[in-house]
Amino acid sequence: MKGTAAKGLKRNKGRLHIRCRRCGSASYHKIKSVCSTCGYGNSSKLRRYNWHKKTVTKKRIVSKIKRHVSRRKGNTFKL
Numbered sequence: 378m379k380g381t382a383a384k385g386l387k388r389n390k391g392r393l394h395i396r397c398r399r400c401g402s403a404s405y406h407k408i409k410s411v412c413s414t415c416g417y418g419n420s421s422k423l424r425r426y427n428w429h430k431k432t433v434t435k436k437r438i439v440s441k442i443k444r445h446v447s448r449r450k451g452n453t454f455k456l
Contacts, residue, residue, distance in 0.1 A: 393408065
């Protein structure tokens, strides 16, 4: 034998986190059936904390801008 077995072969049996159907990020845990970003699978409410406020408001602002841009088709605004 060559000695210590390769540890990389242990974890490569597929992805543990896949894309979440609610938030779209690749943080849905297949075994636990819960998304670590938005909390899909745990509750109907979005996973949200006050210490996380900056990114939460940033996401909301970006989605508002995207909605506004999609309504105004002819403008030159790039996100």
